[in-house]
Amino acid sequence: MRLFFGIPVSEEVRAFYIETLKPQLEAEFIGKFVETENLHITMLFLGEVEKVDFLNEVKENLKAITHFQVTVGGYGYFGRPPRVLFMDVTRGIDDLTVVHDAICRSMKIRDTRFAPHVTLARIKKSPRDIDAVLELMPHKEFSWLVPSVVLYESKLTSKGPIYTVFEEIRLKA
Numbered sequence: 001m002r003l004f005f006g007i008p009v010s011e012e013v014r015a016f017y018i019e020t021l022k023p024q025l026e027a028e029f030i031g032k033f034v035e036t037e038n039l040h041i042t043m044l045f046l047g048e049v050e051k052v053d054f055l056n057e058v059k060e061n062l063k064a065i066t067h068f069q070v071t072v073g074g075y076g077y078f079g080r081p082p083r084v085l086f087m088d089v090t091r092g093i094d095d096l097t098v099v100h101d102a103i104c105r106s107m108k109i110r111d112t113r114f115a116p117h118v119t120l121a122r123i124k125k126s127p128r129d130i131d132a133v134l135e136l137m138p139h140k141e142f143s144w145l146v147p148s149v150v151l152y153e154s155k156l157t158s159k160g161p162i163y164t165v166f167e168e169i170r171l172k173a
């Protein structure tokens, strides 16, 4: 199984993406756009895993963390082509880092590169300057309460990845 921990975005973000943002991005960039139902904030990518014997320890550590608000808004990108185009996390980063660190501690993994974001697309080509195009995109902020962390299974298919919920781990209410 290919697994990763993540936090799904709110329905409001999904609606904004499918109705407004994705059509505008598709008009500007050539690349692969994330399917609406796949939008999430990656907490930790695990890769191929045979046994989920780590899960009890992760649950134990996460249930001590109180649910919290995150806010996303604004855009950025990183990497060489294909560049990862993302919506930024503007508030809640400290809380997300606490969750990330708890997962890493439970799994005895060291990951110092945590930079929470919502991937929107992988851009292969941009006929115009990316920064100039992103300036034109609607700048809206969305906040929501994060009640749980999800362990996703990711199946890679020719049509793109399909994510299913392997386990939803509730935070403290």
Ligand code: 3AM
Pocket: 004, 040, 041, 042, 045, 047, 084, 117, 118, 119, 154
């Ligand atoms: O949040 P994003 O979309 O950037 O890029 C993959 C995605 O992150 C990342 O895990 C998330 C769910 O697939 N990912 C995929 N393969 C990876 C790898 N080998 C990886 N992250 C690190 N190493």
